[in-house]
Amino acid sequence: MNKTPLCDEHIKLGARMVDFAGWYMPVQYIGLREEHNNVRTNVGLFDVSHMGEIRFRGPQALSTLEWLTTNDVAKLGDGEAQYSLLPNETGGLVDDIIIYCVKKDTDYMVCVNASNKDKDFGWMTKNNKGAIITDESSEWAQIAVQGPKALALVDKVLGNKASQMKSFTFQIGKFKGETTVTATTGYTGEKGCEIFVKASVAAALWQELLKQGQEFGVSAIGLGARDTLRTEMKYSLYGHEIDDVHNPFAAGLGWVIKPSKKDFMGKAPMLAGKEKGLSQLLIGFKMLDKGIPRQGYDLFDQNGQNIGKVTSGTVSPTLDEPIGIAYIATQHAAEGSEFFVDIRGRKVKAKVCKTPFVHQ
Amino acid sequence: MATFHIPEDYYYTKDHEWAQVDENIVTVGITEYAQLSLGEVVYCELPEEGQKVNQGEPFGVVESVKAVSDLYAPVSGTVIEVNMSLTDDPSVLNDNPMNDGWLIRIEMDSEKELANLMRSPDYKKLVAEAK
Numbered sequence: 001m002n003k004t005p006l007c008d009e010h011i012k013l014g015a016r017m018v019d020f021a022g023w024y025m026p027v028q029y030i031g032l033r034e035e036h037n038n039v040r041t042n043v044g045l046f047d048v049s050h051m052g053e054i055r056f057r058g059p060q061a062l063s064t065l066e067w068l069t070t071n072d073v074a075k076l077g078d079g080e081a082q083y084s085l086l087p088n089e090t091g092g093l094v095d096d097i098i099i100y101c102v103k104k105d106t107d108y109m110v111c112v113n114a115s116n117k118d119k120d121f122g123w124m125t126k127n128n129k130g131a132i133i134t135d136e137s138s139e140w141a142q143i144a145v146q147g148p149k150a151l152a153l154v155d156k157v158l159g160n161k162a163s164q165m166k167s168f169t170f171q172i173g174k175f176k177g178e179t180t181v182t183a184t185t186g187y188t189g190e191k192g193c194e195i196f197v198k199a200s201v202a203a204a205l206w207q208e209l210l211k212q213g214q215e216f217g218v219s220a221i222g223l224g225a226r227d228t229l230r231t232e233m234k235y236s237l238y239g240h241e242i243d244d245v246h247n248p249f250a251a252g253l254g255w256v257i258k259p260s261k262k263d264f265m266g267k268a269p270m271l272a273g274k275e276k277g278l279s280q281l282l283i284g285f286k287m288l289d290k291g292i293p294r295q296g297y298d299l300f301d302q303n304g305q306n307i308g309k310v311t312s313g314t315v316s317p318t319l320d321e322p323i324g325i326a327y328i329a330t331q332h333a334a335e336g337s338e339f340f341v342d343i344r345g346r347k348v349k350a351k352v353c354k355t356p357f358v359h360q
Numbered sequence: 361m362a363t364f365h366i367p368e369d370y371y372y373t374k375d376h377e378w379a380q381v382d383e384n385i386v387t388v389g390i391t392e393y394a395q396l397s398l399g400e401v402v403y404c405e406l407p408e409e410g411q412k413v414n415q416g417e418p419f420g421v422v423e424s425v426k427a428v429s430d431l432y433a434p435v436s437g438t439v440i441e442v443n444m445s446l447t448d449d450p451s452v453l454n455d456n457p458m459n460d461g462w463l464i465r466i467e468m469d470s471e472k473e474l475a476n477l478m479r480s481p482d483y484k485k486l487v488a489e490a491k
Contacts, residue, residue, distance in 0.1 A: 031400060032426060224426050290403075292402070292403050314426065315402045315425045344405075
């Protein structure tokens with residue numbers, strides 16, 4: 001199993017470790033709910049070193065990324081980042097990604113999901129339009145610092161005025177003589193950043209953030225809370241809300257698809273799917289009767305027709321009630337629409353609700 | 361690492377449940393190891409009184425924020441009592457799984473089935489190896 005450069009730190013903190021996509025990762029330290037709430041009120045540290053970093057360089061870097069991804073890459077200036085999608089030829093998704101523009105036209109870093117890294121790298125090199133593509137994942141560790149007090153903490157540790165940075169920008173700096181990239185991105189719905197740091201000094205940075213973060217109430221956060229935090233925001237997770245089959249327009253990701261700007265992989269089938277009318281839409285819902293929805297549970301209308309499937313479900317620690325995300329037949333997708341979730345054979349009433357579930 | 365309270369007079373299953381036998385009445389719960397692995401329990405689904413259960417087969421469900429876990433009957437028999445306080449406040453399962461957090465009482469069909477369960481030394485070994 002792969003280990004991140006922070007593995008020993010997690011064990012020292014008494015984390016419960018699990019196999020996640022081939023990585024030995026902390027699922028929880030002191031308790032999911034406490035960790036979750038600390039990110040919403042103070043600040044939390046996440047080891048996300050398992051994520052992949054793939055570099056695109058050379059004169060064809062921009063044109064290759066324009067072809068491979070759905071968002072408007074040309075718009076990015078140096079130091080700007082962008083959420084985007086990596087479509088396949090049928091208009092489904094290979095992955096969702098963040099693109100960091102290091103040097104406009106010729107140098108970009110792409111951050112990809114851990115579980116998809118090898119697949120993505122293979123896909124990118126196979127469909128390369130002349131860029132120099134390298135997998136830099138083993139060089140980088142990544143620490144996400146998230147929460148209302150996150151940027152004040154990073155400012156204090158790195159002295160980089162992180163708190164003045166705009167969202168979805170990044171700056172290059174140094175820690176113990178090694179290059180760092182501080183990017184104001186995240187997966188929790190809170191203010192904060194993700195710090196790319198060389199593997200050799202990652203543990204030192206982690207320790208420093210924990211030490212200097214005492215006054216901000218910092219704590220380490222496991223993958224369990226990472227998932228409940230993103231679910232409360234209805235952020236997509238590959239393998240749940242998005243995959244190689246579902247049309248990203250159905251997932252509500254039209255805002256990162258820019259067909260008028262350029263041609264890209266899978267554009268025609270993706271748009272055709274939308275023109276034809278999407279048969280299902282991704283919605284958030286709450287339970288009207290007792291029960292917790294989980295991924296894979298079927299949805300039914302009052303006539304017993306199967307009308308969809310749950311993609312993610314949990315008890316929201318912030319709201320203290322069950323919440324779910326699901327694909328549901330378009331005619332049932334309006335806010336307030338009622339339906340049933342099949343919870344282990346029991347049909348439990350639920351209702352489409354507004355999302356994100358928090359921070360409305 | 362935490363040490364677990366594993367009473368000697370209880371029986372145990374490989375699914376980390378305990379069974380306390382009083383003549384033909386078996387009280388069933390989850391062990392401290394189980395509650396720690398589950399994390400905070402937020403929902404508990406238990407059978408009705410009078411329901412038949414079979415050894416090794418699921419009779420209910422506990423859910424933490426993250427996961428759903430089936431509960432398996434340690435012996436076959438009839439459910440004669442259900443700990444209703446758990447459906448209102450499942451956190452008792454975390455606070456006191458070995459006592460107040462008991463799940464159901466079963467009137468057992470045959471005490472011969474107890475031979476299929478573990479006693480405390482074997483269960484201690486199982487927990488030590490699981491860590």
